[in-house]
Amino acid sequence: MGRLCTLSEPVSIAEAVERVKRHVGVQHLRLALGRGKTMESSVGVMAVCAGSGSSVLSGAPADLYLTGEMSHHEVLDATAEGRSVILCEHSNSERGYLQELGVQITHCLDGKVEVLHAKTDRDPLLVV
Template sequence: MLKSVLRTNNNLIKLFPKHNSNMAVGKSLTSILYELEKFAPTSLAEDWDNVGLLIEPYNKTCIKNILLTNDLTESVMEEAVSKNTDLIISYHPPVFASLKRITQSNWKERIVARCLKESIAVYSPHTSWDSVSGGVNDWLASALPGNNIKPIKPNPCQPDYGAGRIFDTNVTLEQAISCVRNHIGTDVHLSLGLEHNKATTIKKVAVCAGSGASLLKGVEADLYVTGEMSHHELLDANHKKTSVILCNHSNSERGFLQVFKEQFNKILNNECEIFVSQKDKDPLITVK
């Protein structure tokens, strides 16, 4: 009788293996979209932007694996497939300009086709993450010690949110450069447009993740920190006695993904596996 019971129990174990506590339970796409909207409402995005759910698979019912990336490139797409990804959160919208066809002749069209084939949803927050308190611009601003932080261009409905950040600080220019470098990553190249001696004390800083020239233009500050500026925009800043630190566009944004991963894990009660892409990188490298 005992052998029979043991044999029966062993068979049950084979049929119903022990639950792995680390295995993602998963959540519905609808519930995840609800939490994303709660974190940073898409209404905060700039009018020109294309945010929210960009690709919705026909038959996706449960999201277990989520991949975070700054840009959805074809190499990131391959990584997503290899990780059995159900949802890609791509900070930059992979679909921005209107697509008139989905073919294999263009890399963006191929990505859309692959997402549909693999039943992978795609969501892009972009400027809604820039605007929200605790978002990308606040992450970039936190590179430097500061107070009285506020948006450069406040949101009309929620003044604590908005584009860019401006704040008071009290560091030398040399210390500011070191702080930004350590925050962005010591392996990341910084370009400097210096109007001050490195020993000069910096009192006011304005930051804008990504391409910040249009927002920063005319803002009175000792230092601008952004991803990129054109030659003439840089000259204009320097002529107004403002030094500039350029990080390259996506390097001024990418570090927030790890911060968001930790926050979103808590929001989702660890019911989904969240990965930060290892293939995502800035397209520019510096040759020394």
């Protein structure tokens, strides 16, 4: 499941990239600029899907797609439509939800389990 987000105030692609880096906790990510776009182009609507989001995001009416991974040809399709794409790697895009998921699991099981999060968990791929 993905989300289509209308920003309260548009931001540049450069600012969107920096915000995603901070939120996800990475120094590097991958960016494909949409046809005719620059780092200063405006983003007013973002389509977001954790993991591998191309099937969910395809055709979504957004300025920018944010997901973990997409195939080369799916990125080409999006950029040909003028949509920019941020890829932050599959598990990096999912990791931020783990704390909330742990709370929900504990609640659903009436506190009878303790949900632990691995301190060593990280994406197996590095973008260098």
